[in-house]
Amino acid sequence: MLHIVDDEDVIRDALAWLAQSRGLEARGYAGGQAFLDAVATSSPASAGGDCVLLDVRMPDMNGVAVFDQLVKLGLIARLPVIFLTGHGDVPMAVDSLKRGAFDFFEKPFNDNVLMDRVDEALAASRKAADGAVVQARLATLSAREREVLDLILAGMMNKVVADKLGISMRTVEVHRAHIFDKMHVKTAVELAGLLK
Numbered sequence: 001m002l003h004i005v006d007d008e009d010v011i012r013d014a015l016a017w018l019a020q021s022r023g024l025e026a027r028g029y030a031g032g033q034a035f036l037d038a039v040a041t042s043s044p045a046s047a048g049g050d051c052v053l054l055d056v057r058m059p060d061m062n063g064v065a066v067f068d069q070l071v072k073l074g075l076i077a078r079l080p081v082i083f084l085t086g087h088g089d090v091p092m093a094v095d096s097l098k099r100g101a102f103d104f105f106e107k108p109f110n111d112n113v114l115m116d117r118v119d120e121a122l123a124a125s126r127k128a129a130d131g132a133v134v135q136a137r138l139a140t141l142s143a144r145e146r147e148v149l150d151l152i153l154a155g156m157m158n159k160v161v162a163d164k165l166g167i168s169m170r171t172v173e174v175h176r177a178h179i180f181d182k183m184h185v186k187t188a189v190e191l192a193g194l195l196k
Contacts, residue, residue, distance in 0.1 A: 054066060
């Protein structure tokens with residue numbers, strides 16, 4: 001989902017059309033607070049990833065203040081921000097990029113270059129969302145299951161894991177089954193691929 005935050009209707013409509021021409025779903029917001037309210041009341045991640053095109057100068061809340069809120073909420077990895085401005089300056093761009101903005105474009109911009117960066121931001125968002133899912137699954141493992149997981153990832157067979165941890169092979173098998181279930185995998189190879 002491409003989130004377009006700009007106080008000018010014409011810019012929002014043009015960017016939404018541009019996104020749709022690339023097969024992307026777009027949603028427009030007339031101001032920063034409207035966007036933050038939407039983020040607060042819904043899940044900020046969609047299956048195809050998310051990206052925010054954020055105008056710097058808006059009357060209700062400027063883009064930098066919106067970006068600061070996203071940073072504070074820890075959402076910039078899952079909601080990468082591309083700033084758009086007709087009034088940008090080099091220090092503002094450098095500061096935004098250092099603090100995690102995905103990119104900074106001055107108006108007028110090249111439509112294709114902008115949309116290529118949006119595609120890259122969406123890919124980064126999907127990767128961040130996938131990483132968050134894996135971390136959430138890892139958090140469901142018990143301390144013993146984490147020990148067994150580490151030994152499985154080291155390539156150890158159940159008997160070796162049992163000897164190393166001083167538990168029965170049957171207990172290792174039970175832990176292994178729970179790990180695979182919680183991590184949503186069927187094999188050790190799949191588990192290793194998920195955690196690489």
